Amino acid sequence: MDLRFLEVLGWFRAFSDMYLRGLCLSLESLTFLGHASWRVLYLCTSVPAAVHSICLLFFALESPRWLYLQGRNQEAIEVLKIISPETRAYLESVSSRLPRQQHLEQAPRYTIKDLFIRTWAFKRIIVVMIIMFGLGMSYYGVPLAVRDIKLNIYLSEALNAMVELPSFVITPILLESFTRRSSVLVNALVGGASGVLCCFLSLFGRTKIAFALELVSFLCARIGFNLMAVYIVELFPTCVRNCAMTMLRQALVVGGACCPIIASIGRHVPSLSFAVFGFAMSGFGLFVLLLPETKGSSLCDTMEAQELRDKALKISPSF
Incomplete structure (x- = not known):
């Protein structure tokens, strides 16, 4: 998959994400300047989301x-x-x-069940979900735990929203210059190490450096999601690709659902939650070594074609 694929099919997605980042920044400004009530915040989030959904209806194209x-x-x-x-x-x-x-119509129909009844597909989707679970914990948990760093909470949240913008520039560079596995692995290790260092520096009172490392950890979590979103497209054929992407996002959300419990640890041991998120990102990120390398490979349409391609590339039959 080259950058042209991302340019042609991903322009609206990139615009949508940048729109949402801008919405996050505007909400932080609204809360900081006007101390708006929860009703105003609900209105500010619901109306733009409705407009965004309508835009998707008219501008998003089917594959x-x-x-x-x-x-x-x-x-x-x-x-x-x-x-x-x-x-x-x-x-x-x-x-x-x-x-x-x-x-x-004579061709076989594929469903999400095919992800679980074929050994190689089942193992791949489980590994992908494990990685995304760790990324989800960090992506949703790190901004939630930023209150443990003694800085202005409004400025901190606004910078966390802003730091996602560079990920749209960094991700295509990584996809073009490095292999899929190495990109995901190094990104997870850097993000995890940043989270652990953020914990220790915050304990020793180096709040500004700790906050900078928190931003790096959060940025790596976002880049990791972008990389995995492309990686999973190459791991699974067209017939089950939407199902695989659904499982990827579900694992991300489940990881995010666990992060409030971990973030609450910071109330008793300040900044310890950053270390937990860091170890989760790096530890679960190591599972990418179990996935095959797919850079430069063609996209398949059926499960049988995927199996034949993997066999031709001499990929392990288990994965």
């Missing part, structure tokens, strides 16, 4: 690969015309050579 697998060839061609940099006359001729709906 051409998925449309093709569903036999909706004409719709797939129309999407390709929209995202093409210029008019592609050959797309019309391609449409006539695509298999018709009745031929595709």
Whole structure:
């Protein structure tokens, strides 16, 4: 997968995330300047979210690969015309050579069950979920525990929202320059080490340096999510890719659900929660060594094609 894939299919996602980061910054400013009530905050979060959802309805495009697998060839061609940099006359001729709906109806249908009944897919999705669980703990927990660092809470939260913006620049560079496994592994180790150092420096009163390391740890958690979102696209074929992405996000949310309990540790032992989040990110990040390297490999559409490709690349049958 090259950067052109991210540029063509991910522009609206990047815009959406930047929009949400700006919303977070504006909410921090609103709370800091006006000490708004919870009703005002609910209104400020609900209305922009509704507008964002409406924009998705009109501007987000369906995946051409998925449309093709569903036999909706004409719709797939129309999407390709929209995202093409210029008019592609050959797309019309391609449409006539695509298999018709009745031929595709004879092909097997895949569901989320296929992720669990095939050994290699089950092991991959479990490893991915373990990694995302650790990233979710850090991504949601580190900003929650920032109150343990004796700094202005409003400024701290605003900077945590702002630090996500560089991740959209750093992630494509890592994807282009390094392998998938090494990028995820090094990122997890750096983020985990930053969290542990943040804990000790905060205990010794070096609050400014500790806060800088907290921002690094949070940035690494965000970059790790971006890297895994691309990695999982290459690990699973089109027929179950949406299901795999759903499991990835579910693991992220479950990790986030556990972080308030860990963050509460800081009330008794200040900043200890940063060390816990750091060890979680690094420890669970080591599981990426169990996944195959996929950089430069082609995307498959079916489970059988994925198995044949992995066999051709001499990837371990277990993973």
